[in-house]
Amino acid sequence: MGNIASGLLMDLYLGKPTGIQPESCDEHIIADRICSDILSSIAEDCVLDDIFSRYNINKYKANRIFKKRYDDTPYSFLRKHRLYAAAGMLILGKRNMKQIASAIKYESESKFAIAFKAQFGVRPKHFLSYLTERYNNVFDKS
Numbered sequence: 134m135g136n137i138a139s140g141l142l143m144d145l146y147l148g149k150p151t152g153i154q155p156e157s158c159d160e161h162i163i164a165d166r167i168c169s170d171i172l173s174s175i176a177e178d179c180v181l182d183d184i185f186s187r188y189n190i191n192k193y194k195a196n197r198i199f200k201k202r203y204d205d206t207p208y209s210f211l212r213k214h215r216l217y218a219a220a221g222m223l224i225l226g227k228r229n230m231k232q233i234a235s236a237i238k239y240e241s242e243s244k245f246a247i248a249f250k251a252q253f254g255v256r257p258k259h260f261l262s263y264l265t266e267r268y269n270n271v272f273d274k275s
Contacts, residue, residue, distance in 0.1 A: 163188050164202035167195060171211050175218050178238060181207050216252045219245070223260050230257055 170184045184207075185195040199207045215237040222233045234245035250256050255263045 160198040161202055163190065163195075164198045167199055167207055168203065168210070171207060172214060175211070175215055175237070179211060181211065212248065213252065216249055219249060219257070220253065220260065223257055224264070226261075233257070 166188065167184055170187070171179060171181075174184075181195070182192060185192055188195075190198075196206050199205070199210070203210060205213070219233050219237050222228050222236065228236065230242050230245070234240075234242045237245070239245035239248065246256055246258075249260075253260065
C-alpha cells in the first residue's frame with residue numbers, strides 16, 4: 134500500500150492525473166524506485182544499467198516504463214538533475230567550475246558548460262549574474 138501511496142504522491146507533485154490502473158501498478162513502482170535510485174546517486178558514478186538490473190529489467194523496458202511515468206528517459210532525468218545540483222553549487226559559490234564539473238561526473242569543464250547552457254540557457258560563469266538580473270526586481274518589491 135505504501136508504494137501505491139508514494140506513486141500517488143509523485144503524481145500529485147508532478148501535476149499528473151492520479152488514475153493508476155492496477156495492471157500498470159508494478160511498472161509505476163519500478164519507475165518510482167528507479168527515480169529514487171537515480172536521485173540518491175546524483176554525485177556518484179551512477180550506472181543506469183546497474184540500477185535496471187536491480188529490478189531485473191533491461192534498459193529498453195526501463196526506458197519505456199520510466200518515460201511513461203515521468204515523461205523523460207532515465208538518462209535525461211539523471212543529466213537534468215545533475216545540472217540542477219551544479220546550479221545549486223554555483224549559487225553556494227564554494228567550488229570552481231572544474232570542481233563542479235567533476236562533482237557531477239562531467240569529463241571536462243567545456244562539456245559541462247555546453248550541457249549547462251543547453252539546460253538553463255546561460256553559461257555557468259554567467260549564471261549568477263543572470264539570476265540576479267532576472268530576479269532582482271522580484272526581491273526589491275518589499
